[in-house]
Amino acid sequence: MKHHFLDQYSNLRSPVHALDPRVKIITLFSFLFFVIFTPITQAPKFALYGALVFSTILISRIPLEFVLKRSLVIVPFVLLVAIGLPFLGSGDAAGSYNISIFRITHSALLIFLNVLVKSWLCVLSMIVLTATTPFPKLLNGFQRLKLPKIFIMILSFMYRFIFIFIDEFGRMHRARDARAPSLGRIQHIKIVGCMIGTLFVRSYERGERVYTAMRSRGFNGEIKLTRELEFKRFDAFFFASFFSLLILILVVV
Amino acid sequence: MHIPDGFLSVEVWASLWVVAILILVVAVWRTNKKLGDRHVPLLGVLAAFIFAAQMLNVPVAGGTSGHMLGGVLIAVFVGPMAGSIVMGSIFGVQAVFFQDGGITTMGANIINMGLIGTILGYFIYQSVKKAVKGDKGMIIGAGVAAWIAVVLASAACAFELAASGTSPLGIALPAMVGIHAIIGVVEAAITIAVIKSVLKTRADLLKLPKI
Numbered sequence: 001m002k003h004h005f006l007d008q009y010s011n012l013r014s015p016v017h018a019l020d021p022r023v024k025i026i027t028l029f030s031f032l033f034f035v036i037f038t039p040i041t042q043a044p045k046f047a048l049y050g051a052l053v054f055s056t057i058l059i060s061r062i063p064l065e066f067v068l069k070r071s072l073v074i075v076p077f078v079l080l081v082a083i084g085l086p087f088l089g090s091g092d093a094a095g096s097y098n099i100s101i102f103r104i105t106h107s108a109l110l111i112f113l114n115v116l117v118k119s120w121l122c123v124l125s126m127i128v129l130t131a132t133t134p135f136p137k138l139l140n141g142f143q144r145l146k147l148p149k150i151f152i153m154i155l156s157f158m159y160r161f162i163f164i165f166i167d168e169f170g171r172m173h174r175a176r177d178a179r180a181p182s183l184g185r186i187q188h189i190k191i192v193g194c195m196i197g198t199l200f201v202r203s204y205e206r207g208e209r210v211y212t213a214m215r216s217r218g219f220n221g222e223i224k225l226t227r228e229l230e231f232k233r234f235d236a237f238f239f240a241s242f243f244s245l246l247i248l249i250l251v252v253v
Numbered sequence: 254m255h256i257p258d259g260f261l262s263v264e265v266w267a268s269l270w271v272v273a274i275l276i277l278v279v280a281v282w283r284t285n286k287k288l289g290d291r292h293v294p295l296l297g298v299l300a301a302f303i304f305a306a307q308m309l310n311v312p313v314a315g316g317t318s319g320h321m322l323g324g325v326l327i328a329v330f331v332g333p334m335a336g337s338i339v340m341g342s343i344f345g346v347q348a349v350f351f352q353d354g355g356i357t358t359m360g361a362n363i364i365n366m367g368l369i370g371t372i373l374g375y376f377i378y379q380s381v382k383k384a385v386k387g388d389k390g391m392i393i394g395a396g397v398a399a400w401i402a403v404v405l406a407s408a409a410c411a412f413e414l415a416a417s418g419t420s421p422l423g424i425a426l427p428a429m430v431g432i433h434a435i436i437g438v439v440e441a442a443i444t445i446a447v448i449k450s451v452l453k454t455r456a457d458l459l460k461l462p463k464i
Contacts, residue, residue, distance in 0.1 A: 029356070032356055036258065073351075073352050080425060080429070081414070083428065087421045087424055111418065114259065114419075115260050117259075118259030119260060122259055122355055122356070123257060126352050129349075130351075135350065151342055151345070154293060154300055155300075156297070157293065157294060157296075158297050158298075158301040161298050161301035162301040162305060164301075165305035166308065168305075186442075189442045193444075193446015194450040196321075197449075199302060200330065200458070201451060204295075204298070204299070206298055207294050207297075207299065210294045210298065211294040214294060
């Protein structure tokens with residue numbers, strides 16, 4: 001079976017895809033910090049941050065539509081903040097928004113803009129990172145950046161098994177749909193529960209089998225990932241230029 | 254209720270990150286001591302299991318659907334500490350790879366949706382199990398714990414937003430808790446159904462040593 005929920009565009013070819021994952025991770029984190037710590041009142045800075053993200057998206061050749069659709073994940077939280085706005089902040093009403101009951105103050109409006117702009121920019125940049133980097137490469141990057149080994153090992157296991165389990169779920173789904181196409185809600189929950197229960201039993205047994213198989217091949221708790229990353233000249237160039245642009249935005253604008 | 258970047262103030266997200274890391278360090282240490290080199294394949298496979306289980310959608314109401322969090326479920330199977338590692342890994346992956354939740358807010362999300370279920374939820378489950386004997390206690394305990402964990406998670410999320418000054422508590426708390434009181438029922442129902450089916454097929458797996 002094919003799985004498109006992960007690594008859909010991460011095997012395209014572009015300068016952004018070719019970057020060392022460590023460089024991408026560090027660049028992303030510095031971008032996040034710049035965005036989070038910039039006061040929302042400095043609008044031009046945010047426009048330039050946005051320009052930076054969108055030009056990276058353009059270079060990476062990921063379809064813009066995909067990125068924008070993906071970025072909708074922040075909507076529920078934006079709505080939650082929006083309904084609280086009339087009750088937030090003090091001070092003068094923001095001009096045109098002064099409608100008798102719904103008196104939205106200037107400071108409340110700033111709070112709203114703050115979460116909207118910052119969360120959107122952050123989400124966009126995260127999408128660029130993951131859409132241009134295959135999962136194993138990204139893990140390798142995190143490993144070289146000294147993320148605790150146990151998590152790297154658990155996650156690489158997870159990545160290997162997730163597809164098997166999703167296929168297994170797919171088969172159970174088909175079996176259910178073939179035998180009981182229309183179910184009430186309670187029945188549905190019961191069946192889903194049984195499916196998850198079955199999957200737990202199978203995955204536990206699989207975990208045991210995998211462990212014995214690894215043990216018999218000399219596993220002693222250490223996983224050695226040998227694929228080396230190489231730091232190219234372009235990586236240094238990319239990071240240096242991206243970071244100096246961020247500094248420029250901070251200082252000049 | 255994955256909180257994105259930018260919704261929490263620095264004080265809030267930084268302190269929640271510290272708390273999450275401290276708990277996870279203790280969890281890794283305890284699991285290492287009890288499981289030795291067995292823990293890596295087991296926890297990795299279980300993380301994939303919870304991840305896949307979260308992809309199964311259940312209709313909730315009015316055309317919307319939800320999926321389970323699974324924190325209480327995994328803690329009932331393998332114990333609070335091992336469960337915390339599994340949930341921590343899952344929320345990390347969801348934030349980095351699926352943009353479900355931000356990077357700065359990851360500590361908050363791991364605590365809300367993961368650790369509240371695996372640690373507090375497990376505590377509730379244990380207390381109910383002690384009060385009600387037999388399989389019934391196990392089933393009721395898991396259901397109650399799953400519901401409370403979801404509701405507490407939404408309340409924690411509302412408090413964090415309020416403490417950051419992004420949403421007033423008087424709005425965020427009833428909105429979040431109200432919705433999640435219903436979602437919690439679904440979580441509890443699935444958790445119960447899973448435990449019942451495992452009780453029928455491989456009851457011994459519910460008596461594994463808890464870590």
